[in-house]
Amino acid sequence: MTQQLSTLDSGQAVVYTKTNIRRAFSDFDDTDIAGMYRQEDQLLVVRNDGTQQNFAAKPVADAYKDFTSRLPNFFAYLGPNYRGPSIWRNNCYVLLKGWHYQCQGMANTFNAIAQRKWIDKFTLINDENTLISLLDRFDLGYLISPDGKLKQRTDFGLGSDLDHKDEPEPEPFCSCGSFRRQQSCLSAIRREIPDYQPCCKHIAWFKRFRDYLVKRSQLIETQRGHNATKATAWFYAPPEIGQEHGRFSIIFTKHGQNAPITKWQQYRSGEVFTEDDAWDLFDSMIDNGYVPFPHTALPSIAHAFKQS
Ligand SMILES: [Zn+2]
Incomplete structure (x- = not known):
């Protein structure tokens, strides 16, 4: 059987990589492989000892699509x-x-x-x-x-x-x-x-960031004089060296974006947020009518956060 199989073509070699098979089938052993072949709706993996394993091709193709369109965190592409x-x-x-x-x-x-x-x-x-x-x-x-x-x-x-x-x-x-x-x-x-x-x-x-900017602008448009009554200010301390995550902190007010620091409160104090939470938190702020600002954009509270 295996003699009639042809090796993966250029497109198949991009889609059916060992890494993508493992993304689809977490128990896939990516060592000791003699060859990979495509047949009907299957992917055939031939081991060095001649044994063969079959995997459904579609979940691997889906894993490839998911991986190429994965969403990095909010800070991953900010200048x-x-x-x-x-x-x-x-x-x-x-x-x-x-x-x-x-x-x-x-x-x-x-x-x-x-x-x-x-x-x-x-x-x-x-x-x-x-x-x-x-x-x-x-x-x-x-x-x-x-x-x-x-x-x-x-x-x-x-x-x-x-x-x-x-x-x-x-x-x-x-x-x-x-x-x-x-x-x-x-x-x-x-x-x-x-x-x-x-x-x-x-x-x-880029698309996620653009959606965020559009939603934020639409919210600002609804505010009198384009000054937000309900506002949040966020601060991000990147990870310490050797640490995986940084710290994302938020304060909020219902007294206007230029309110003095005494009118602001910590958002869910006691909880620790990271860069991985930022997209969802921004969505939730905007859905609740709060306009998010980076802390540096609001002079009245710019120095309210510990820098590290
Ligand atoms: Zn790219």
Whole structure:
């Protein structure tokens, strides 16, 4: 039987990795493998001793999709001073890696300093490849276009067949290696997962962050004079060196965003929140009518938090 099986093609090799099999089947032993093959709806794993194991292919493909669209924490792609992605051109944005929030003291590292140096200068670079090389060289982040780059209009004159040529719809783009790998063998991946759209954690993060900004702006619009009566201020201390999690703290008030510190209260004091709680907590603040602010944005309470 096994002689008739062909090895995984480029798309299958991306989807049916040992890691993705383990994501789908937690007891999968990824050692001692002689070969992996695809047959009907199964994935065949042949061991070095000639024994064979069958796994359903679909859960592995689903695990691959879940993994490529996973959502990193709120701070994972914020630039200095909690800045979000900055618009570049052609419907592209620069998404910075969250170097400042990885652990205490990271603001003084080469990468973080390089981000602060470059953050307001990306628009001075006109060429996409030059910008991507810069982002790669200093490990600053990625060029990303979650809704697809704008179509490049080329006018070939009236009557030209090219005027009527069907132009492809804009497709999402990210300059990261994972996204480019998916793009390069997309038709092969689609033989395994029909209609698959390339995705990556950067695009997932960007969309979630944009949803958050839209919901927050909509809430502010409803406030008299655009000043929030119900407000929260949040503070984040990145993890200590050697620790896995940082500390996310929130205070809130019903007396206006500019209320003195005496009018604010700790949110669920006694509980410890981390970066992993931030997305859900922001949702809950906004759903309850509280506008979230980074503590640095409100002068009356900017010094209320212990810095580490
Ligand atoms: Zn990406």
